[in-house]
Amino acid sequence: MYIMPKSQARALAAALAEDYDLHGPVLREESGEPMFDRVEDPAAIRLEAAIPYNPPKSVVFPQAERIMSYRYDREAKTVSLERDDLVRPKALVGLRACDLNGLLCLDRFYLGQEYVDEFYRDHRKKMFIVVNNCVRPFPQCFCVCTDSGPAAREGYDVALTGDGDDYLFEAGSEKGQALARRLGLKEAGPGAAGRKAKIIDASIARFDAEATENKAWISRVMNRITTGFISNDIWEFIGDQCFECGACSFVCPTCSCFNIEDINSREGRTDRMRSWDSCSYEGYTRMAGEHNPRRPVEDRRNKRFFCKLSYSQSRKYLRPGCVGCGRCNRVCPGDIGIANVVTYIRREITKAGAK
Amino acid sequence: MSGANAGAIVTVPETAVIDEIRDEIEDVRTFYFSFENPEAARAFRARSGQFVMCTVYGAGEFAVSLPFSPEDDRPHLSVRQVGKVTRALHELRPGDKIGLRGPFGNGFPFESIKGKNVIYVAGGIGLIPLRSSIVHVLQHRQDFGRIILIYGSKSSQELMYRDMIEKWKATEGFETYFTIDRPEPGWTGPVGFVHTLVAPAKVPVENTVAFVCGPPLMFNSVIKELLAAGIKDEAIMSTLERHMKCGIGKCQHCAIGRTLVCTDGPVYTYKQIKTLGEQI
Ligand SMILES: Cc1cc2nc3c(=O)[nH]c(=O)nc-3n(C[C@H](O)[C@H](O)[C@H](O)COP(=O)(O)OP(=O)(O)OC[C@H]3O[C@@H](n4cnc5c(N)ncnc54)[C@H](O)[C@@H]3O)c2cc1C
Ligand code: SF4
Ligand code: SF4
Ligand code: SF4
Ligand code: FES
Numbered sequence: 124m125y126i127m128p129k130s131q132a133r134a135l136a137a138a139l140a141e142d143y144d145l146h147g148p149v150l151r152e153e154s155g156e157p158m159f160d161r162v163e164d165p166a167a168i169r170l171e172a173a174i175p176y177n178p179p180k181s182v183v184f185p186q187a188e189r190i191m192s193y194r195y196d197r198e199a200k201t202v203s204l205e206r207d208d209l210v211r212p213k214a215l216v217g218l219r220a221c222d223l224n225g226l227l228c229l230d231r232f233y234l235g236q237e238y239v240d241e242f243y244r245d246h247r248k249k250m251f252i253v254v255n256n257c258v259r260p261f262p263q264c265f266c267v268c269t270d271s272g273p274a275a276r277e278g279y280d281v282a283l284t285g286d287g288d289d290y291l292f293e294a295g296s297e298k299g300q301a302l303a304r305r306l307g308l309k310e311a312g313p314g315a316a317g318r319k320a321k322i323i324d325a326s327i328a329r330f331d332a333e334a335t336e337n338k339a340w341i342s343r344v345m346n347r348i349t350t351g352f353i354s355n356d357i358w359e360f361i362g363d364q365c366f367e368c369g370a371c372s373f374v375c376p377t378c379s380c381f382n383i384e385d386i387n388s389r390e391g392r393t394d395r396m397r398s399w400d401s402c403s404y405e406g407y408t409r410m411a412g413e414h415n416p417r418r419p420v421e422d423r424r425n426k427r428f429f430c431k432l433s434y435s436q437s438r439k440y441l442r443p444g445c446v447g448c449g450r451c452n453r454v455c456p457g458d459i460g461i462a463n464v465v466t467y468i469r470r471e472i473t474k475a476g477a478k
Numbered sequence: 479m480s481g482a483n484a485g486a487i488v489t490v491p492e493t494a495v496i497d498e499i500r501d502e503i504e505d506v507r508t509f510y511f512s513f514e515n516p517e518a519a520r521a522f523r524a525r526s527g528q529f530v531m532c533t534v535y536g537a538g539e540f541a542v543s544l545p546f547s548p549e550d551d552r553p554h555l556s557v558r559q560v561g562k563v564t565r566a567l568h569e570l571r572p573g574d575k576i577g578l579r580g581p582f583g584n585g586f587p588f589e590s591i592k593g594k595n596v597i598y599v600a601g602g603i604g605l606i607p608l609r610s611s612i613v614h615v616l617q618h619r620q621d622f623g624r625i626i627l628i629y630g631s632k633s634s635q636e637l638m639y640r641d642m643i644e645k646w647k648a649t650e651g652f653e654t655y656f657t658i659d660r661p662e663p664g665w666t667g668p669v670g671f672v673h674t675l676v677a678p679a680k681v682p683v684e685n686t687v688a689f690v691c692g693p694p695l696m697f698n699s700v701i702k703e704l705l706a707a708g709i710k711d712e713a714i715m716s717t718l719e720r721h722m723k724c725g726i727g728k729c730q731h732c733a734i735g736r737t738l739v740c741t742d743g744p745v746y747t748y749k750q751i752k753t754l755g756e757q758i
Contacts, residue, residue, distance in 0.1 A: 191490060195535030195575065202493045202535060202575055237741055238726035241489050380730040383723045385538040393536050402730065410721055411560045414694055416734070416757040426733065433736075 125292040125308035136165035143214035148172040178376030191395040212249035224271035225376025260334040263449030271446040337462035362421025364457035369401035371451035491577025526610040530580030537566035541722040547613035595623035601692025630672030676703035683708040711749035
């Protein structure tokens with residue numbers, strides 16, 4: 124472990140900017156809102172900013188992305204296909220642990236299973252990750268319930284933990300070590316690991332008093348959802364509150380559904396575009412002849428909660444597909460962010476237990 | 479990549495030339511094709527029951543079954559015109575080109591059904607995904623017991639692959655039952671929905687597998703009849719359909735419960751279908 128004065132954070136970002144496109148938390152000029160974005164100027168990165176409104180998902184899975192283009196000349200009967208390869212190396216500086224875990228969820232999904240998602244892989248390949256461990260939680264957070272924060276355990280090149288005027292600097296990879304050398308950082312000495320553990324313990328201890336917007340006792344609920352314990356009335360009650368706006372999917376660091384369309388340009392080229400989609404939209408599963416196997420709104424809502432709390436992540440990887448960032452609760456006009464849903468279900472479990 | 483679909487064309491489609499187009503029934507045409515690149519043609523090894531993603535250049539991509547038997551049929555697709563991309567496909571002429579990705583999906587299990595009686599129940603264009611399996615089974619006639627095709631459509635004009643079926647009938651012991659929804663002049667066969675033929679066909683129960691494919695309503699009533707006849711859940715197979723975008727288990731459009739039709743299916747046993755927890 125190394126010591127890095129907080130004043131050196133800009134130098135760290137500047138060093139990475141030489142080899143990578145830089146991304147990190149920034150404050151919007153007009154409103155002061157924290158956003159995760161591409162930055163030109165390393166000084167724009169605000170490590171102390173609150174958890175950004177948007178997750179870093181779009182860095183690896185852009186909201187709309189050309190994955191291929193082609194030209195078909197019907198007269199000459201010729202086809203020329205082009206696979207896009209526009210992906211540049213990227214550095215993510217100042218990621219929170221929940222969002223890093225979100226990326227790891229996406230990795231397991233897009234890079235695992237039978238097929239690899241080549242477009243995602245291209246974005247992910249050349250990447251440098253500096254995680255910023257949370258020394259105190261924000262009001263919306265519940266990463267302690269999803270086992271994804273406040274400190275990162277894996278998947279980073281560098282992990283920073285604030286310690287007064289300094290950061291404790293841990294290298295998680297060879298690349299991270301090289302950066303420490305390049306910045307000329309001092310070794311932190313033998314007491315550092317213990318100091319870090321204390322800082323993180325103190326952070327966890329603050330959740331009760333400070334992370335008050337959401338509580339999600341997820342593990343018990345996951346077990347009950349997976350074993351089919353939750354009755355249909357509850358799902359209906361939850362589904363009835365959904366406006367089908369898709370906001371929860373779009374702000375979620377682990378939601379990965381997409382659509383694909385071929386779009387013709389005036390120059391005679393066709394772009395194959397993929398873009399974010401949401402399983403809460405009614406048209407998501409619509410088929411010919413008005414057949415829609417997932418018509419009732421509670422079916423579609425279920426899909427997201429099952430995906431986060433039962434199917435895709437927990438069955439295969441023994442962890443929830445939710446990383447506890449609290450964003451869906453903030454944006455949901457129907458008040459059914461994941462933490463609330465877990466609370467509803469938990470209440471039901473308690474009631475059933477009392478009977 | 480390893481596993482069942484090693485060698486699939488995954489990301490960028492391979493171009494194929496349409497050699498010939500045949501009208502089947504109203505709005506359904508069969509497109510015979512061959513890959514432009516001989517390498518791709520050699521590498522393309524599909525199993526019965528699998529599907530491909532077909533690009534109509536300038537219009538988009540859609541999922542489509544592979545109705546031909548890789549061993550002894552000309553490669554082709556049979557497609558009903560229903561929307562944007564399939565309409566654009568129907569506008570193509572011989573010599574035009576399309577793109578193909580695949581083959582994807584699990585396919586029918588042939589090893590485990592050897593020695594059994596095989597019943598096919600199809601409704602309308604549901605015969606398309608069953609076709610390759612029928613060709614295969616008839617080709618290996620000696621490996622199977624009774625082979626029965628029960629097939630129904632709206633009218634006699636809408637029975638698919640009629641010439642083909644006439645030829646198949648020459649195979650010894652291939653039993654066929656046809657029905658149409660409403661009476662029509664000149665039709666002497668049975669009238670009524672396809673599930674009404676299951677009982678008259680006196681399907682064998684022991685050592686029997688059934689393949690069912692058709693619109694969702696037909697599917698439910700056929701299953702009921704087959705179960706009533708005594709066929710077991712795990713011996714009934716069907717290919718499910720979902721709106722598909724990626725074909726490789728990533729976009730999630732085809733999710734039913736915890737399975738994905740594009741990679742876990744499209745072939746499911748009724749025993750599995752019952753546990754999916756969603757409508758079919
Ligand atoms: C595994 C599989 C095998 C298939 N095999 C065949 C086949 O052999 N022959 C054939 O004609 N069709 C087949 N289909 C259906 C075919 O994929 C759809 O008809 C096609 O996607 C419609 O595309 P479109 O752009 O023309 O229609 P769109 O313009 O996208 O839609 C028109 C209408 O069709 C609906 N639709 C879109 N996709 C599907 C779909 N996958 N299933 C049902 N309705 C859909 C839309 O919701 C809309 O109502 C298969 C589908 C799957 C999943
Ligand atoms: S959820 Fe946890 S890791 Fe994420 S910002 Fe809040 S405290 Fe930090
Ligand atoms: S489900 Fe909600 S709380 Fe969980 S990771 Fe997604 S946006 Fe964050
Ligand atoms: S944000 Fe809320 S209302 Fe909007 S789709 Fe998600 S659950 Fe439904
Ligand atoms: S079609 Fe994309 S996951 Fe099945």
